Amino acid sequence: MTRIRIFGLYLLSILLAGSLFAAKTLDIYFIDADLGNAVMVVTPAGQAMMLDTGQVGEKYVNRILEAMKVAGVKQLDYVVVSHYHWDHYGTVSELAKKVPILHFVDHGPNVDLNRDAAHNEKYGGNGSDPQYEEYAKTIADRHIVAKPGDKIPLKGVDVTIVTSAGDQILEPLPGGGKPNSACAITHPRVDDDSEDGQSVGRVVTYGKFRYADLGDLTWNKSFHLFCPTNLVGTVDAYLITHHGDSHELKDSTIWNWGRSSAPPAEVLALHPRVAFLSANEDYIGRTSDDSTAWQVTKHSPGLEDIWQTHYATQGGKRSNSPEQFVANMHTVGDKGCYIKLSASPDGSFTVTNSRNGFTKKYPARSAAKQQTTPQAGKGE
Numbered sequence: 001m002t003r004i005r006i007f008g009l010y011l012l013s014i015l016l017a018g019s020l021f022a023a024k025t026l027d028i029y030f031i032d033a034d035l036g037n038a039v040m041v042v043t044p045a046g047q048a049m050m051l052d053t054g055q056v057g058e059k060y061v062n063r064i065l066e067a068m069k070v071a072g073v074k075q076l077d078y079v080v081v082s083h084y085h086w087d088h089y090g091t092v093s094e095l096a097k098k099v100p101i102l103h104f105v106d107h108g109p110n111v112d113l114n115r116d117a118a119h120n121e122k123y124g125g126n127g128s129d130p131q132y133e134e135y136a137k138t139i140a141d142r143h144i145v146a147k148p149g150d151k152i153p154l155k156g157v158d159v160t161i162v163t164s165a166g167d168q169i170l171e172p173l174p175g176g177g178k179p180n181s182a183c184a185i186t187h188p189r190v191d192d193d194s195e196d197g198q199s200v201g202r203v204v205t206y207g208k209f210r211y212a213d214l215g216d217l218t219w220n221k222s223f224h225l226f227c228p229t230n231l232v233g234t235v236d237a238y239l240i241t242h243h244g245d246s247h248e249l250k251d252s253t254i255w256n257w258g259r260s261s262a263p264p265a266e267v268l269a270l271h272p273r274v275a276f277l278s279a280n281e282d283y284i285g286r287t288s289d290d291s292t293a294w295q296v297t298k299h300s301p302g303l304e305d306i307w308q309t310h311y312a313t314q315g316g317k318r319s320n321s322p323e324q325f326v327a328n329m330h331t332v333g334d335k336g337c338y339i340k341l342s343a344s345p346d347g348s349f350t351v352t353n354s355r356n357g358f359t360k361k362y363p364a365r366s367a368a369k370q371q372t373t374p375q376a377g378k379g380e
Contacts, residue, residue, distance in 0.1 A: 025342040025349075026157060026206040028237070029067045032309050032328055032336025033060055034280040035243065036087030039213060040067050041204060045155040048073040051080050051202055051213050056090035056131070059334040064095060067338055075100040078152055080202060082215025083195040084110045084132050093131075093138045104139035105146050105200070107165040112195045146200050156206070162232060163201035163217055166193075168225045173203060175210075175233030183227035186265035189219045196242065196259055197221045203232060207345025208364065210235040212270055216242040218259045222266045230269040236349065236365070237341060238272035240306075243279035244293040262293035267300045273362055274351060275300075276339065277308045294319050304362065307339050307351055324358040 024044035031038040033054025041049045048068065054060040068074070079101055081089045095101070110132050148169040152159035162169050191197075199215030212235045214222070222241065225231055242261030275297045294315065298306060308326045312319065323329065327337040337355035347364035 025344055026204075026209065027071060028204075028211060028341040028343070029071065030239075030276050030278060030307070030309055030327070030339040030341075031063050031067050032338060033063070033087065033278065034310070034336075036060075036090065037082070037213075037215070037239070037243070037278045038064060038091075039239065039278075040064065040071065041154075041157075041159075042071045042073055043154050043157045044206075046073065047077045047154050048075065049078040049080060049152065049154065049159070050076055052082050052088040052215065053079060053091040053095055055087045056094075058094070059336075061091045061094050061098060062334065063336050063338070064091065065098060066335070068099065075102065077154065078103045078105055080146070080152065080200060081106040082199040082201075082213075083107065084112065084129070084135070085195055085216065086131060088215065089135060090131065093134045096138050101142070103142050103144055105144045105152065106139075107198045107200050108145045110195065111193065111198055152202075158205040160203045160205070161200060162203055163199060163214065163221060163225060165198050166221065168201075168221070169231055172229065172231045173233055176229075176231045177233075178230055179228060180226050180230040180265055180269045182265045182268035183223075186223060186227065186263045188223055189260070191220050192218050192259050194218070194259060196261075201225070203235070206343055208347035209237075209343040209345065209349060211237040211239075211341075211343075212272070213239040214241045214261075214266075216245070216261060218242070218261055219263055222261065222263055226265045226269045232270065234269075234271040236273050236343070236347060236362075238267075238270050238275045238297075240275050240277045240293055240297055241266065242293070244277050244297075260293075262296060264296055267293075267297050271302050272297075272300070273302060273304050273365070274341075275303060275306045277306060277312075278310075279308075279312060280310050292319065305351075305360065307353070309336075309339065324353060324356060327353055327355050329355075 026044060027042040029040040036054040037052040038054035039051040076099060113129055146161045146164045148161055148164055148167050150161040160173060196216040197218040199217040201214040201217055204211040240262055245261050305325060306321045308321055309328060311326045311329045327339050340352045341349055343349035350359055350361045352359040
């Protein structure tokens with residue numbers, strides 16, 4: 001074989017290797033956790049990160065294990081817990097017995113613990129929490145406390161913490177920093193000091209693709225992140241905050257009114273192309289009222305689709321996506337179906353429903369559309 005031919009084959013192998021690497025996707029699995037959140041991120045380099053792990057129960061652990069098997073990963077490099085409510089971190093200790101977990105990330109101490117009885121009765125706090133105590137033992141030697149602006153070091157993917165322990169980033173992320181016109185229709189509510197408001201908010205970036213997951217971040221905490229300036233910028237995909245929980249003053253206590261999530265200033269500022277809802281079929285925060293987070297998100301300019309882990313009976317046809325976008329219809333058995341998003345660095349992505357195989361492709365946004373600031377419409 002001539003030197004020219006050998007060099008040609010060598011060059012071809014380099015080009016093929018480069019094209020194979022470029023073809024790899026960032027994969028995000030929205031795992032059925034009934035009410036809770038359990039989102040697995042798998043990088044093109046094969047690293048895996050859980051953004052919350054869902055509620056207590058063997059079947060929820062098994063659903064995560066099944067998603068790991070499908071993704072071809074055998075360990076979790078990071079588990080990032082948004083806050084210490086049972087539906088977000090309930091499986092951590094049991095999951096850690098099944099698979100290697102290298103690092104645990106959270107906001108620090110549980111603020112709902114060790115409060116007086118009157119506070120606990122009014123606001124739902126706990127004098128003690130065996131689940132949290134077990135969690136603290138599990139993470140003891142692999143624990144990282146997240147602060148706004150911190151990075152989760154995954155290869156080829158940027159993961160930025162935007163909120164943690166009630167604080168938020170002070171400087172805008174790339175693409176952020178613009179005035180938010182939706183602040184004019186989003187009015188501050190009462191402050192809350194619950195675990196929800198302590199949520200570790202995360203923004204994942206892969207090339208031009210961006211995904212936002214803010215846990216159960218509450219109304220005023222979100223307001224400070226997005227008003228008067230949008231510190232995050234726009235995203236392609238968005239997990240609707242706090243399972244779409246919405247409380248109006250006429251229907252709820254003032255405390256719950258302040259714990260509501262996904263205000264118009266958040267949703268319109270993020271300007272997502274697709275949104276994901278993780279909530280079970282009878283979740284109390286889901287109604288058909290126009291003020292709910294589901295409706296605010298559905299009517300956000302530029303929103304193409306909402307994908308749901310569950311059909312929500314309370315919402316009726318008006319507040320649910322078409323059947324092909326819903327992973328689990330009504331009560332399911334031990335094996336729940338998931339939704340998978342696969343993103344390319346050019347900003348294009350596909351979303352697939354594992355229940356029925358329905359797949360939709362979303363081409364990359366044009367540069368002009370990426371720079372468009374959505375205008376405020378009707379809101380609160």
